[in-house]
Amino acid sequence: MINNALKFTKNGEVKVMAKLIETGDDFSRINFAVSDTGIGIPEDKQETIFESFSQGSIEINRKYGGTGLGLTIVKK
Ligand SMILES: Nc1ncnc2c1ncn2[C@@H]1O[C@H](COP(=O)(O)OP(=O)(O)OP(=O)(O)O)[C@@H](O)[C@H]1O
Ligand SMILES: [Mg+2]
Structure with a gap:
């Protein structure tokens, strides 16, 4: 998905966000989001x-x- 964002955005910006949702004893749940200002x-x-x-x-x-x-x- 990051690769697509870079590929379809000639000028502008690509944002990659990672948000920690939950941590347990032996796991972590992370929400990833990618946004770009490319062709859409x-x-x-x-x-x-x-x-x-x-x-x-x-x-x-x-x-x-x-x-x-x-x-x-x-x-x-
Ligand atoms: N970030 C994006 N911005 C604009 N269009 C996108 C983006 N991501 C995906 N697409 C659209 O979705 C289609 C499918 O994406 P996908 O990654 O499956 O294929 P691809 O990038 O064309 O080829 P490949 O990943 O196999 O090299 C793309 O051809 C494009 O039209
Ligand atoms: Mg692709």
């Missing part, structure tokens, strides 16, 4: 981009490259 993801694509080989559009793929597998792997 249209609302109607936000569900499908997690599917294999799904990319924002053919134009985006031509310009930025990639296989459309990154987010599928992240989700799994």
Whole structure:
């Protein structure tokens, strides 16, 4: 996800936040969030981009490259 944020943000900023939610004797629960000021993801694509080989559009793929597998792997 960090890699995507850097990839789709030519100018601007990428933020990576880590928040400690809970600590137990032998575990910690951490919430991670990534935000960027890049090209953004249209609302109607936000569900499908997690599917294999799904990319924002053919134009985006031509310009930025990639296989459309990154987010599928992240989700799994
Ligand atoms: N931070 C982001 N900003 C804008 N669009 C994004 C961002 N992250 C993902 N996307 C969109 O979601 C699509 C799917 O992302 P995914 O990481 O699965 O594939 P990819 O980056 O195109 O290729 P790969 O990760 O396999 O090299 C991207 O092609 C892009 O259209
Ligand atoms: Mg990717």
